[in-house]
Amino acid sequence: MPPELRPAAVFVLAAGQGTRMKSDTPKVLHTLCGRPLVGHVVANARGLDPRRLAVVVGHGREQVSAYLASVDPEIRAVVQEEQHGTGHATRVALEALAETDGELEGTVLVLFGDTPLLSTETMAAVLESHHRAGRAVTVLTAILDEPRGYGRIIREGDSVVAIVEQKDATPEQAAIREVNSGVFAFDAKVLRDALGRLNRDNKQGEEYLTDVLGIAAADGLTVGAHVVEDWHETLGINDRVQLAEMRGLLNRKLTEHWMREGVSIIDPATTQLDVQVTLGRDAIVHPNTQLHGSTVIAAGAEIGPNCTLTDTFVGEGARVTNATTEGAEIGPEATVGPYTYLRPGTKLARGAKAGGFVEMKNAEIGEGSKVPHLSYVGDTTIGEGCNIGAGTITANYDGVAKHRTEIGDHVFVGTNTVLIAPATLGDGAFVAAGSAISSPVGPGELAVARGRQRNIAGYIERKRPESKAAKAAAEAKAQTAGEGAE
Numbered sequence: 412m413p414p415e416l417r418p419a420a421v422f423v424l425a426a427g428q429g430t431r432m433k434s435d436t437p438k439v440l441h442t443l444c445g446r447p448l449v450g451h452v453v454a455n456a457r458g459l460d461p462r463r464l465a466v467v468v469g470h471g472r473e474q475v476s477a478y479l480a481s482v483d484p485e486i487r488a489v490v491q492e493e494q495h496g497t498g499h500a501t502r503v504a505l506e507a508l509a510e511t512d513g514e515l516e517g518t519v520l521v522l523f524g525d526t527p528l529l530s531t532e533t534m535a536a537v538l539e540s541h542h543r544a545g546r547a548v549t550v551l552t553a554i555l556d557e558p559r560g561y562g563r564i565i566r567e568g569d570s571v572v573a574i575v576e577q578k579d580a581t582p583e584q585a586a587i588r589e590v591n592s593g594v595f596a597f598d599a600k601v602l603r604d605a606l607g608r609l610n611r612d613n614k615q616g617e618e619y620l621t622d623v624l625g626i627a628a629a630d631g632l633t634v635g636a637h638v639v640e641d642w643h644e645t646l647g648i649n650d651r652v653q654l655a656e657m658r659g660l661l662n663r664k665l666t667e668h669w670m671r672e673g674v675s676i677i678d679p680a681t682t683q684l685d686v687q688v689t690l691g692r693d694a695i696v697h698p699n700t701q702l703h704g705s706t707v708i709a710a711g712a713e714i715g716p717n718c719t720l721t722d723t724f725v726g727e728g729a730r731v732t733n734a735t736t737e738g739a740e741i742g743p744e745a746t747v748g749p750y751t752y753l754r755p756g757t758k759l760a761r762g763a764k765a766g767g768f769v770e771m772k773n774a775e776i777g778e779g780s781k782v783p784h785l786s787y788v789g790d791t792t793i794g795e796g797c798n799i800g801a802g803t804i805t806a807n808y809d810g811v812a813k814h815r816t817e818i819g820d821h822v823f824v825g826t827n828t829v830l831i832a833p834a835t836l837g838d839g840a841f842v843a844a845g846s847a848i849s850s851p852v853g854p855g856e857l858a859v860a861r862g863r864q865r866n867i868a869g870y871i872e873r874k875r876p877e878s879k880a881a882k883a884a885a886e887a888k889a890q891t892a893g894e895g896a897e
Contacts, residue, residue, distance in 0.1 A: 550637075673693060746763075807832045846858060
């Protein structure tokens with residue numbers, strides 16, 4: 412952002428109740444592609460490098476203020492105790508900053524907290540247009556085929572002289588297709604003066620920020636508009652239907668971006684991406700895949716179908732299919748799935764495998780080691796080159812505390828084994844199938860921990876003589892006896 416375009420302040424108006432959301436959560440905290448609505452606005456506003464960034468809060472102020480502090484401690488949360496309109500909210504912000512920082516000088520950009528698609532580039536274009544034309548006020552406008560519900564832009568030549576709200580518009584004004592987006596760039600001195608002259612003489616009984624434009628025009632100051640290239644950027648969200656529609660718009664924007672960066676997304680319509688997700692070149696994303704949070708997919712990795720990855724790193728050339736992961740690290744050329752659940756703290760090294768119907772939690776799997784199927788591995792470290800047989804369970808919880816299992820390099824664990832933590836298996840150890848291991852196994856040792864098999868002849872015929880099993884056993888014995896007689 413050139414120094415001359417850097418705004419003195421950006422105000423984000425986010426005090427409204429959002430009653431149409433019908434939610435205990437403040438409207439601006441409803442999430443869209445992994446980030447609250449107001450989070451999108453302040454993140455994009457930060458791209459302008461404003462000298463001050465203030466968010467006006469009201470309904471749910473504690474929750475909204477706490478979120479803002481968690482993402483950007485330098486954001487100033489300004490409380491609007493009573494909501495009397497956008498003009499009143501802007502005045503509250505202006506006065507709050509004046510008390511601590513002195514009266515603002517320069518350009519003030521005003522945004523709404525429920526317009527998550529408004530990009531940094533469009534905000535910068537408004538500031539550039541405002542500066543180049545030397546205006547007192549610049550409004551971002553859009554041309555809509557269906558403008559109902561929006562304030563109409565009233566022009567005289569290239570100048571904007573007023574904005575008329577839908578409820579106050581005449582039939583002629585209501586036919587105008589150019590509408591107010593709610594985004595304004597103001598000269599701070601003009602804004603301060605005009606806000607002091609607002610009244611509530613309208614059907615809503617509120618102080619309209621849009622009236623500042625009319626006051627400036629009436630004072631003979633230069634007032635104009637910048638028309639947005641993509642009107643979707645100006646869309647606000649008032650209910651959950653619009654939230655879902657916006658999610659579709661943003662998701663399409665995200666998938667198109669990554670496809671243009673060299674990622675193959677086989678079916679964008681069934682692929683959901685969060686804004687912080689990153690994907691490497693030649694990665695492949697199959698249908699019905701959701702990538703959430705700070706997930707990173709490295710170059711050449713293949714994800715899906717039917718995957719949900721949250722805050723997960725996937726290394727180059729890895730393959731993940733039909734899996735759910737959260738807070739996991741999947742190393743290069745590792746394989747996960749199908750029907751696999753990787754919980755937080757799980758780390759797979761290069762070439763490791765977490766196969767079908769495997770669950771892992773807080774587990775480290777060494778290079779080339781395999782847990783192929785039907786196993787639970789929790790609070791465990793596995794060295795390199797190991798094979799963990801089907802049905803293996805690391806019993807990590809004793810009812811009070813959790814304990815860790817340590818498995819060395821090149822260890823073989825037979826099927827249907829229970830490793831009772833804290834358990835230690837040394838390098839090169841073998842564990843016989845069906846064992847329950849409760850003592851350390853040294854390097855190169857074979858551990859066998861199972862009872863000797865005993866067969867009780869005639870048990871079924873005696874205990875359940877009328878059962879199908881008993882009849883089947885009798886027939887088999889008779890057949891065997893007959894074959895022996897022959």
